[in-house]
Amino acid sequence: MKVLVAMSGGVDSSVAAGLLVEQGHEVVGATLKLWGGIADSGCCSVGDVDDARRVAQILRIDHHVFNYSEEFERHVVGPFVQGHASGQSPNPCIECNRHIKFDLLFERARRLGFDFVATGHHARVLTRDAETCLVRGVDTQKDQSYVLGYLTSDELSMLLLPIGEMNKSAVRAHAERLGLRTWDKPDSQDVCFIESTKGREVFLRQRIELTPAKLVDRSSGEVIGSTAAAELMTVGQRRGVLPDRDGAKRYVARVDLAAHTVEVGRLADVLISRIDLDPTSLTSARGTLVDGVRYFAQWSSHGRVQPVTLHLSTRCHVVLDTPARPVAPGQTLVLYRYDEPTIVEGAAIVTLA
Incomplete structure (x- = not known):
């Protein structure tokens, strides 16, 4: 198979590419240039691009840099700033996945004749009851199914997640065995387009009052x-x-x-017992979200899941079984199957009550 691997310069995507090479696939690496400004964290720095390129050299695969900085400004940075200007707290990583990695990159991969796109996310794509499903990664501490919650079944059918069956220590060990320079590289923790030394306040103050x-x-x-x-x-x-x-x-x-x-x-x-959702943002991985049905919900990257009941016929919202701390408008709520809470069912954006 011909696979385009999104290589961020981190250990996870490096090992994803390495595993696919070991499996005999025709692999090409691609690093996305997303941010035209200064970046010292995340996956947007010059050093990250260099790390990805050197990993590709070790793996003996072609490597390309795709410039999506204008699209990133339009779909990710702009909404992040305007969201804060209206009192919301959008998740830029989810918006990047939705509009850049799993939209523009998929489109380019199809155009270039690739069979699949692969990433280094800690999640899995499995077939259940003849349907393609997004499932939590084996490493529950590193699971990233939440940030992929908007993916449709069509997108999932073209996606490979090679490290989803591995825990983080195994990923690092495999990278070291392959001689990859990223084997001990720290995980990125911050929003990639905000300098960690200056923070969100400096970034926003330069753009809004x-x-x-x-x-x-x-x-x-x-x-x-x-x-x-x-x-x-x-x-x-x-x-x-x-x-x-x-x-x-x-x-x-x-x-x-x-x-x-x-x-x-x-x-x-x-404490709240209800979370309102934007119905226009509601996405179902398998087209099967049902009014009045119970799901598990997660509304932060590493937050606990909570049992909820989804209501679609009246104003779109979920009712929590147990009251919880309030949720910021603009955040994403991801729904997981109630009887199999590792399987993603859909996602929506939280609105003001």
């Missing part, structure tokens, strides 16, 4: 403090929020940019 706001206790109405940038306050967070007088932790419950107000409260005061 940030909003000063009062921090208001939800139960008492008391103003307990202030913030210079309400756009940096994420619903559900407690970092940077003053505790109550008795030391109880407070959490962000709501960000109202128009009113220059951030509502906060004790955990008991901010």
Whole structure:
């Protein structure tokens, strides 16, 4: 088979390419140039491109760099900035996967005559009941099925995830055996287009006017403090929020940019039992999301799953079995099959209640 491997310069995609070469496939590596600005983290730096190129040389495969920086600005960076400007907290990694890696890259792979596209994500593509399904990776600590939750069955049928059956230590060990320079390279942790030394505030302040706001206790109405940038306050967070007088932790419950107000409260005061979803963003991997059916839901990359009931006939939302901390609008909620909670069923974007 002819396989195009998306090589980020990290150990996971390096081993994905190596495994496919060992299996005898015709493999070509491709690194995506996504960010035209300064980057010192993630998969957008010059060093990452160089690492991918050198791995390809060791594996004796062709390597190309595809420039999608304009598309990345349009589909990922722009919505990230505008989302914050409207009080939302979008996930740029998911948007990159949706619009760049599994849209533009797939389109180019088809045009160039490739049979499959492969990535180094910790997830699996399996066939269940004659249907192609996205399934959690074997390494539950590194599972990345959440960030792939929007993939359709057509996209999954063209996708190979070679390291999905491996844990991270096995991936690194295999890279070392192959003599790949990325075998001990640290995992990327940050948003790739934001310099880790400067952070989100500096990035956003260069692009939008940030909003000063009062921090208001939800139960008492008391103003307990202030913030210079309400756009940096994420619903559900407690970092940077003053505790109550008795030391109880407070959490962000709501960000109202128009009113220059951030509502906060004790955990008991901010818990939610319903999450509203944007129906236009709802995607089903197998076209089988059903009104009134129970699923497991996950709404952060490494968050716990929660049992929920999906409602489609009235305003699209899920009802949680157990109340949870509030979820930031703009985040993605991924649904997993209730009777087999490793299988992804669909995804949607969280909206304001």
